[in-house]
Amino acid sequence: MATAEDLQVKPKADVLLQTGPSRPPRNMGQIIRFLLLFAGGILMVMPIAFMISTSLKWPHEVYNLNFIPDEPTIENYIYVLEDGRFYWWFLNSLIIAVITTICSVIFDSLVGYTLCKFRFPGRYIVFIAILSTLMIPTEMLVIPWYLMSQQFGWLDTYWGIMFPGLMTAFGTFLMKQFFETVPDDFIEAARIDGLNELQIWWTVAMPLVRPALAALAIFVFLGNWTAFIWPLIVTNSVEMYTLPVGLSSFGDEADVAWELIMTGAAISTIPTLIVFLIFQRFIIRGVVMAGLKG
Amino acid sequence: MANLRIRDLVKTYDKTQVLHSINLDIDDGEFVVLVGPSGCGKSTTLRLVAGLEEVSNGTIEIAGRVVNNLEPKDRDIAMVFQNYAIYPHMTVRKNIGFGLRSSKASKAEKDKRLESVAELLGMTEYLDRKPSQLSGGQRQRVAIGRAMVRDPAVFLFDEPLSNLDAQLRTQMRLEIKKLHQRVGSTIVFVTHDQVEAMTMADRIVIMKDGDIHQIGTPAEVYHKPANIFVAQFIGAPSMNMIPGRVTGDGTIELATGGGLAFERSLPEGREIILGIRPEDLHPGQASGVIEGSVNVREPLGHETLIYVGTSNGDVIAKADGRTPPEIGETVQLGADPENLHIFDAATGEALA
Ligand SMILES: Nc1ncnc2c1ncn2[C@@H]1O[C@H](COP(=O)(O)OP(=O)(O)OP(=O)(O)O)[C@@H](O)[C@H]1O
């Protein structure tokens, strides 16, 4: 999603390069910085450009690495959108990503808040234990997850796909750090005003870390929307596939239908754009400080 | 409204005791100021009364009821914090109304209460603003308003004015005092500013290192300090301290040279410390007890502070604003015997 920002950097770099000759470069460092950002922007945009380009090609042209298709077509889009399975997968992914996002935003901030604002024995150990799970890659976890799902009969169910992501170590860490910025005075004042701890968390602490919640929501949504390995392993039936798993099944073993996969991928970026646009509104800084001092 | 009784209050963090057996009785409607240097345990005392910290030993009674084991919300108190602690994401109305959330009053009653508090504080026109659109003084008023709507038995203030600039602080000081006169509730006010303490308090509690050193009206702590610490803490510039010794005929021999007749009889040979406030020490009297030359002059307009060098270091005195002695001039400083304070050199306690 960083692409949206990177795209904005490009015109800036252009302007600088154009005005370069007429005005002597005041600052070499600045030029280098722009060039690096420009290169970074290109790197980010390339795959997306190729994705769109490929989705507009006929199958025989897919392996020509030209940007502009010789005979552009929207056949692929029509094919994908007429294929009933696509809607299933899209819906599966949406349900899973939305529920997971809501759950992990709530659970991560609950746990983060507790670890940040309460003193209790073993608090540090719990925190370290949660953090240490960050060091284990998903690839290693899928086997125990699979065995567990098998035992409990969760294979090929929404619950089976979702359960590993309902709470995240990263989110817990992020929220704990952000709750540090909420002054204890706010919490104590609310306590004196008669709120219980859950109410304090919800009405006082949560609104003050809204930017962090928005960032976390974007991360979790994207992570789950694009998750591939675990959904691939835990699902069996085509109707339970998520979008990335479903798209990868286009074509047959001998011949992967890249143009269809890219078409599906292009369509599937739309919800991520929407989520980004919704939540980035909340990322406003300096909300906490306004209640303090003069 | 209610009285507050603190009995043998002890607070220990891990292994360090930060309050050593505090005793304090505050009457209904009294304005009591806790004052003392940083780290002396003022906030800790207040937080124990509020129920934000657990009491290690002793009892706290509010309106005749031991509250040691009650939740803050059940203690019938309200607290105003140094940082105001008003919520930036809520309007002034919501912030003030926050104190009424747990009240069982009807919506109409709550609204009425909120309006009347806002009016009392002059905040009516700001009710729909967010804290970020208010000045420091207005924010502080919101914080006070939130405490007031609940009509608590005891108000607790923890250095509520220390974030304001000097002028606003003086103004808010007066407003809080007026407010107290109007509502007549019991107030415990913490500050480390002795001027705030002197101007606002019915009684001042002077603390140091987790102990109370003196409890008294502003006049009492100023005119009859219980010990050297209190004597130097109250009043600015602080009281001159000159070591001395009681001689045979009942006079006091000062380290700066010179003797001093003293009405009260003290045992011979006793090591004492003589305290004289700069405002009680004036140059030009022939019967001066201290002699020295003027080192520094600090003109304050209506009077001038002079620093007079003696064999015991500089002594501060107040001279006339118009015709202060010149620098280098030798002056005789004298004081009214009534304004002399005698302390025991070993214990620092005031001697009768
Ligand atoms: N949570 C805590 N854990 C350990 N020690 C503490 C804690 N809170 C306060 N103290 C100690 O207790 C002592 C009294 O602190 P307190 O906050 O009551 O001081 P204060 O009189 O309010 O000072 P100030 O004027 O700086 O606010 C200090 O020495 C402080 O270090």
Ligand SMILES: [Mg+2]
């Ligand atoms: Mg304090």
